[in-house]
Each structure stands twice: as structure tokens, then as C-alpha cells.
Amino acid sequence: MREGKRRRLEARGWKVGTAQDFLHLSAEEAAYIDLKARLATSLRERRRRRSLTQGELAKRLQSSQSRIAKMEAGDPSVSLDLLIRSLLILGTSRRELSRIISARSPVSAA
Secondary structure (H helix, E strand, C coil), X not given: CCHHHHHXXXXXXXXXXXXXXXXXXXXXXXXXXXXXXXXXXXXXXXXXXXXXXXXXXXXXXXXXXXXXXXXXXXXXXXXXXHHHHHHHHCCCCHHHHHHHHHCCCCCCCC
């Protein structure tokens, strides 16, 4: 957030913070959520780049379209294992996967 906007909001009584602060997340919990979000976003981007529908990807994974939708939305019921396996099935290399995992969050956790 721009500093000027932050000052104006705080002057009007608003409290400005992060999702981590608001939800009282530990650094580890915030990192886990960030990782799942990056994997889910990468899955959606790679599926679209390959011009696949969620249904077509579901067939490749022997899953359902609704499960793919949950994966791409970062649903808490989706495991990291399933996200990673799905990316690998889409042809993501180990190097690309390591870049996704090691990327910095676009939003500061502090």
C-alpha cells in the first residue's frame, strides 16, 4: 500500500496491517499458505497455457472437474502432494517447480 494512502486511512481511525496479523498466523503458517497459493496459481496458468479445460486435466489426473477447481482455488482440502503431482503431469520440470516453490511472495509477510 502506498504510504500516503496508509497515513490517510490511519488518520481516519483505520488499522492497517497484514492478513498474517489479522488472522494471527505464525510465520510458518503464512509461508505454507503462500506456497499453496503459488502452486495453485501456477497450476491454473499452466493448464490455460496448454489450452486444457478443467475437465480435460481432471481426466489426465483421474479426478473430477470440481477437484481441479478446488485445486486452482487453493482449497484447504487439497494437499501439496496433489498440487505438485498435477504440475508434473502438466509437464512442469523439476527446475520450474523449484522456482515456483522458492519464489518470494508478492506480498510481504511482515
